[in-house]
Amino acid sequence: xxxxxxxxxxxxxxxxxxxxxxxxxxxxxxxxxxxxxxxxxxxxxxxxxxxxxxxxxxxxxxxxxxxxxxxxxxxxxxxxxxxxxxxxxxxxxxxxxxxxxxxxxxxxxxxxxxxxxxxxxxxxxxxxxxxxxxxxxxxxxxxxxxxxxxxxxxxxxxxxxxxxxxxxxxxxxxxxxxxxxxxxxxxxxxxxxxxxxxxxxxxxxxxxxxxxxxxxxxxxxxxxxxxxxxxxxxxxxxxxxxxxxxxxxxxxxxxxxxxxxxxxxxxxxxxxxxxxxxxxxxxxxxxxxxxxxxxxxxxxxxxxxxxxxxxxxxxxxxxxxxxxxxxxxxxxxxxxxxxxxxxxxxxxxxxxxxxxxxxxxxxxxxxxxxxxxxxxxxxxxxxxxxxxxxxxxxxxxxxxxxxxxxxxxxxxxxxxxxx
Amino acid sequence: xxxxxxxxxxxxxxxxxxxxxxxxxxxxxxxxxxxxxxxxxxxxxxxxxxxxxxxxxxxxxxxxxxxxxxxxxxxxxxxxxxxxxxxxxxxxxxxxxxxxxxxxxxxxxxxxxxxxxxxxxxxxxxxxxxxxxxxxxxxxxxxxxxxxxxxxxxxxxxxxxxxxxxxxxxxxxxxx
Numbered sequence: 183x184x185x186x187x188x189x190x191x192x193x194x195x196x197x198x199x200x201x202x203x204x205x206x207x208x209x210x211x212x213x214x215x216x217x218x219x220x221x222x223x224x225x226x227x228x229x230x231x232x233x234x235x236x237x238x239x240x241x242x243x244x245x246x247x248x249x250x251x252x253x254x255x256x257x258x259x260x261x262x263x264x265x266x267x268x269x270x271x272x273x274x275x276x277x278x279x280x281x282x283x284x285x286x287x288x289x290x291x292x293x294x295x296x297x298x299x300x301x302x303x304x305x306x307x308x309x310x311x312x313x314x315x316x317x318x319x320x321x322x323x324x325x326x327x328x329x330x331x332x333x334x335x336x337x338x339x340x341x342x343x344x345x346x347x348x349x350x351x352x353x354x355x356x357x358x359x360x361x362x363x364x365x366x367x368x369x370x371x372x373x374x375x376x377x378x379x380x381x382x383x384x385x386x387x388x389x390x391x392x393x394x395x396x397x398x399x400x401x402x403x404x405x406x407x408x409x410x411x412x413x414x415x416x417x418x419x420x421x422x423x424x425x426x427x428x429x430x431x432x433x434x435x436x437x438x439x440x441x442x443x444x445x446x447x448x449x450x451x452x453x454x455x456x457x458x459x460x461x462x463x464x465x466x467x468x469x470x471x472x473x474x475x476x477x478x479x480x481x482x483x484x485x486x487x488x489x490x491x492x493x494x495x496x497x498x499x500x501x502x503x504x505x506x507x508x509x510x511x512x513x514x515x516x517x518x519x520x521x522x523x524x525x526x527x528x529x530x531x532x533x534x535x536x537x538x539x540x541x542x543x544x545x546x547x548x549x550x551x552x553x554x555x556x557x558x559x560x561x562x563x564x565x566x567x568x569x570x571x572x573x574x575x576x577x578x579x580x581x582x583x584x585x586x587x588x589x590x591x592x593x594x595x596x597x598x599x600x601x
Numbered sequence: 602x603x604x605x606x607x608x609x610x611x612x613x614x615x616x617x618x619x620x621x622x623x624x625x626x627x628x629x630x631x632x633x634x635x636x637x638x639x640x641x642x643x644x645x646x647x648x649x650x651x652x653x654x655x656x657x658x659x660x661x662x663x664x665x666x667x668x669x670x671x672x673x674x675x676x677x678x679x680x681x682x683x684x685x686x687x688x689x690x691x692x693x694x695x696x697x698x699x700x701x702x703x704x705x706x707x708x709x710x711x712x713x714x715x716x717x718x719x720x721x722x723x724x725x726x727x728x729x730x731x732x733x734x735x736x737x738x739x740x741x742x743x744x745x746x747x748x749x750x751x752x753x754x755x756x757x758x759x760x761x762x763x764x765x766x767x768x769x770x771x772x773x774x775x776x777x
Contacts, residue, residue: 272673276697314695316696357720378755459749461751493749
């Protein structure tokens with residue numbers, strides 16, 4: 183065979199072979215039909231599934247909407263419960279009537295350097311209850327009832343109504359009080375809870391000269407004249423002293439217990455508190471007859487008092503000066519025409535709970551003459567506030583007294599609370 | 602001499618009486634309403650208020666700061682651009698005092714008494730007093746400084762200090 187014949191034979195054989203293969207790859211009509219039917223079936227299935235999914239989706243959407251609504255209702259309900267609960271708690275906790283109080287237990291171990299008048303005793307010196315009530319936004323009542331020395335009958339105790347007054351707000355910055363209230367004089371007279379001062383016993387200057395605790399019956403106008411500048415004006419019953427007590431001011435307190443009210447007293451006070459931690463105040467009191475007309479040889483009496491209370495950081499300082507000027511030959515004859523006292527008390531807070539103090543006091547209820555009637559006293563001690571409203575006190579006192587009077591030196595321990 | 606004395610004091614009494622009605626100063630009453638305080642704080646661009654629910658450890662933490670249980674379920678606040686404002690009530694001696702506090706960057710930007718209802722201690726409303734709290738921060742759940750008190754108003758001062766401390770603590774809590 184020639185090469186040409188060989189090539190053409192090979193070529194035709196190759197074409198025939200591929201034709202046959204091609205003929206095998208192309209599906210027959212029947213196969214196409216089957217395929218088509220399969221695809222159609224699948225399409226139908228997918229469409230059905232799609233429809234199902236659509237329905238489920240709709241259900242889910244509805245459910246989500248419902249859940250959202252439920253959540254909103256729950257939220258509103260919780261809001262309502264919260265508001266109702268808070269308002270109920272609030273009205274339960276803010277009663278219009280308030281009860282408070284304070285008390286002091288004292289232990290004194292004092293030796294009389296001038297004689298045998300020692301004082302070794304333990305005494306629940308004061309048990310006090312405060313009752314207050316708010317009638318409305320502007321009108322309120324406040325009272326202080328005290329039991330002194332625990333037992334009244336047969337004991338040295340006393341039940342005293344130290345405060346019982348109604349107070350009405352005339353304007354936002356002025357108010358009037360009427361009833362029995364504390365005379366606006368001194369440091370301790372108005373603020374005398376045991377947690378507010380150093381020393382187991384109240385200081386002798388305020389006790390004998392002011393004389394703390396001093397309350398009278400009458401009316402008082404109080405208010406603010408400017409920022410940090412306040413005033414008090416009181417028109418009250420007055421003191422009634424007599425020769426038997428050497429016209430000593432402290433013994434002149436009528437305590438509004440069927441007290442003679444022939445001669446009233448006028449008291450005025452100005453207080454400046456514009457700087458935080460500083461209080462400066464001065465009070466003046468005048469009454470026309472300090473014996474309520476019972477003693478012709480006695481006349482009017484004027485009190486001048488001034489004090490400073492300073493707290494800066496851990497340092498504290500209290501200083502007070504008070505002097506009475508009594509008219510008339512009666513007081514002058516026993517030297518009681520001038521009754522004076524002053525004290526100075528520096529203190530230091532070691533930390534939030536413990537403070538130490540020292541105090542020098544001088545007082546004389548017969549300063550008008552040159553007789554030996556002057557007392558001086560050194561106190562040094564510590565206050566431990568185991569809670570801001572509970573205090574334990576320990577102090578040592580060294581007194582210097584006139585020759586014929588008790589001179590008490592020794593230790594005092596006190597426990598006090600307020601609420 | 603007695604009559605002159607008497608007349609003098611009576612005159613003093615009456616003239617001070619007249620003086621007293623003329624001046625406007627801080628005592629009892631509302632200084633600013635809650636709404637006015639918030640509006641002023643955020644320069645009238647008020648954010649919507651949010652609440653912090655007092656639950657779990659927050660309740661004892663708050664009780665520790667105030668010294669008593671908080672009588673409420675949640676506390677409302679307003680917050681914007683890093684500044685948080687709180688309005689909190691706290692009892693001084695007998696009556697609640699309403700305070701407005703603004704905290705910025707963990708420090709006190711402002712403390713103001715919005716309403717004062719006690720009969721004493723109104724001096725805590727004075728700027729000279731509230732200035733002591735400026736830029737105050739928290740130091741171990743307490744205030745980082747000592748506040749000079751006002752004699753006769755220890756409880757009102759304590760109320761303000763508690764509220765300031767609480768505002769700082771709550772701001773720290775919500776920003777965690």
